[in-house]
Amino acid sequence: MPQTLKLAGRASLLARCFPEIWADPVLKAPVRVIKSHKTLDEMPGPSALSFFSDLFCKKGLSRLHELQIEGKTKYGPMWKASFGPILTVHVADPSLIEQVLRQEGKHPIRSAISSWKDYRECRGHAYGLLTAEGEEWQKTRSLLGKHMLKPKEVESYTGTLNDVVSDLIRRLEHQRSFHDQHVVKNVADEFYKFGLEGISSVLFESRIGCLEPKVPQETENFISSINTMFIMTLLTMAMPKVLHRIFPKPWQKFCESWDYMFEFAKGHIDKRMAEVSEKISRGEKVEGKYLTYYLAQEKLSMKSIYGNVTELLLAGVDTISSTLSWSLYELSRHPEVQTALHKEIAAVMKGNAIPTAADVAQMPLLKAVVKEALRLYPVIPGNARVISDRDIQVGDYLIPKKTLITLCHYATSRDAKYFSNPNSFQPERWLRKDDAHHPYASIPFGFGKRSCIGRRIAELEVYLALSRILMHFEVKPEQDGHIVRPMTRTLLVPEKEINLQFLSR
Numbered sequence: 001m002p003q004t005l006k007l008a009g010r011a012s013l014l015a016r017c018f019p020e021i022w023a024d025p026v027l028k029a030p031v032r033v034i035k036s037h038k039t040l041d042e043m044p045g046p047s048a049l050s051f052f053s054d055l056f057c058k059k060g061l062s063r064l065h066e067l068q069i070e071g072k073t074k075y076g077p078m079w080k081a082s083f084g085p086i087l088t089v090h091v092a093d094p095s096l097i098e099q100v101l102r103q104e105g106k107h108p109i110r111s112a113i114s115s116w117k118d119y120r121e122c123r124g125h126a127y128g129l130l131t132a133e134g135e136e137w138q139k140t141r142s143l144l145g146k147h148m149l150k151p152k153e154v155e156s157y158t159g160t161l162n163d164v165v166s167d168l169i170r171r172l173e174h175q176r177s178f179h180d181q182h183v184v185k186n187v188a189d190e191f192y193k194f195g196l197e198g199i200s201s202v203l204f205e206s207r208i209g210c211l212e213p214k215v216p217q218e219t220e221n222f223i224s225s226i227n228t229m230f231i232m233t234l235l236t237m238a239m240p241k242v243l244h245r246i247f248p249k250p251w252q253k254f255c256e257s258w259d260y261m262f263e264f265a266k267g268h269i270d271k272r273m274a275e276v277s278e279k280i281s282r283g284e285k286v287e288g289k290y291l292t293y294y295l296a297q298e299k300l301s302m303k304s305i306y307g308n309v310t311e312l313l314l315a316g317v318d319t320i321s322s323t324l325s326w327s328l329y330e331l332s333r334h335p336e337v338q339t340a341l342h343k344e345i346a347a348v349m350k351g352n353a354i355p356t357a358a359d360v361a362q363m364p365l366l367k368a369v370v371k372e373a374l375r376l377y378p379v380i381p382g383n384a385r386v387i388s389d390r391d392i393q394v395g396d397y398l399i400p401k402k403t404l405i406t407l408c409h410y411a412t413s414r415d416a417k418y419f420s421n422p423n424s425f426q427p428e429r430w431l432r433k434d435d436a437h438h439p440y441a442s443i444p445f446g447f448g449k450r451s452c453i454g455r456r457i458a459e460l461e462v463y464l465a466l467s468r469i470l471m472h473f474e475v476k477p478e479q480d481g482h483i484v485r486p487m488t489r490t491l492l493v494p495e496k497e498i499n500l501q502f503l504s505r
């Protein structure tokens with residue numbers, strides 16, 4: 001090989017491995033050149049005042065997902081903005097998001113400043129997996145991971161979850177019976193109850209009655225506490241701390257909601273533990289196939305069990321409800337997709353009544369429908385990371401350590417550069433072999449070490465529920481052409497009620 005080619009080859013290899021080393025075009029040999037980084041001062045973005053007025057005067061808190069798209073159009077893929085007292089860098093391009101996540105380190109931090117953490121400090125509660133950091137997070141993640149990340153372990157919850165799905169079908173039958181057109185009003189409400197019953201059955205291996213015709217008041221209170229807590233999360237974070245004293249209501253309501261959620265979880269854990277101790281005292285063998293039991297076996301302190309179970313209960317309600325509501329909303333508006341999906345389910349089930357984990361694994365369109373619903377309506381529209389120990393380079397910028405970096409998933413997953421017809425529901429796009437998508441363009445469960453630990457349970461639960469709903473019912477909109485848009489309430493939820501007709505098959 002000629003010497004110049006060899007050198008050029010080495011130079012390009014070095015350039016790829018060490019981006020700060022460039023191949024000199026004349027010498028065709030590597031020369032060390034340090035790239036100059038832009039600083040935060042050079043980064044574009046709205047003034048603090050205009051962002052503040054967007055948030056508080058133009059209903060910006062509930063439109064945060066849209067502000068991602070507006071920000072990207074105005075300033076490009078990276079911009080800075082002050083979210084109340086917090087300066088945050090927005091990143092709205094998949095390869096830049098990838099750069100952030102690849103530099104997140106051993107113990108990734110979602111956000112160092114958080115009203116959720118403030119509440120726990122204030123009340124002396126333990127952190128759960130969502131809020132813990134560092135070694136404490138790592139220890140809990142490894143413990144829970146053993147039971148929540150291994151496919152075999154997760155599959156073992158199929159029977160428990162299918163019992164909950166049977167109750168959901170009965171509940172939908174019951175709710176639609178009140179209406180001549182078989183309409184179930186506000187399906188998200190039904191799916192909150194399903195989500196709570198589902199995650200409770202996994203955590204406690206017992207039922208708490210959310211899907212009974214008469215729903216226990218404490219269940220309604222728990223669900224409304226989650227709602228209030230999510231609304232107040234954004235408000236309390238956007239308000240500078242001095243304003244908390246002048247307008248104490250948001251912080252008070254936020255704390256009261258968490259108090260209720262901790263109490264609810266504690267009540268259920270204590271009840272379950274008492275049943276176990278009674279069994280032991282009677283000399284009976286105790287076997288558990290539920291998460292709280294495993295946590296107790298691992299000798300986790302009771303305080304830590306309360307913290308973790310509260311957060312797992314919370315994580316399993318709105319996420320499941322939103323995913324099911326949007327999936328059915330889109331299926332009701334796309335009857336051709338619904339028919340194809342029904343055909344797929346019928347072909348796999350061959351007359352059997354209850355799908356198993358192995359059955360849903362053979363339903364590619366079902367998975368594509370859920371993926372597409374999560375692309376259009378990512379439950380967490382904007383996630384975050386803080387790199388606490390070093391400055392990092394992202395794109396052309398050097399981001400100082402401890403800066404809050406907002407990952408704009410809603411903007412990337414609706415970007416025409418990465419998805420053709422980005423605002424339309426086209427589950428087939430996930431099935432076409434030639435239609436490769438940037439792996440970081442739609443990541444509804446996050447990515448890496450700190451990604452969603454409930455992903456496998458959530459997917460199983462959603463697949464089991466959706467397949468069975470479609471085996472029983474054809475789902476249609478209550479009114480043709482009725483559009484429901486998403487809104488941000490920390491999570492992305494339907495802006496108004498989704499009302500659907502459930503017609504018997």
Ligand code: HEM
Pocket residue numbers: 110129130131141199311312315316317319320323374379380383384443444445446447448449450451452453454455457458459
């Ligand atoms: C469709 C349903 C769900 C979606 C879309 C979802 C999405 C997410 C996302 C985006 C994150 C943050 C990941 C990151 O920062 O990289 C997360 C974290 C988490 N999720 Fe989920 N989730 C869902 C269901 C669930 C369920 C059912 C549970 C509980 C069983 C759960 C438990 C958690 C926990 C504990 C974390 C924190 C993990 C950690 O910090 O190590 N999620 N989820």
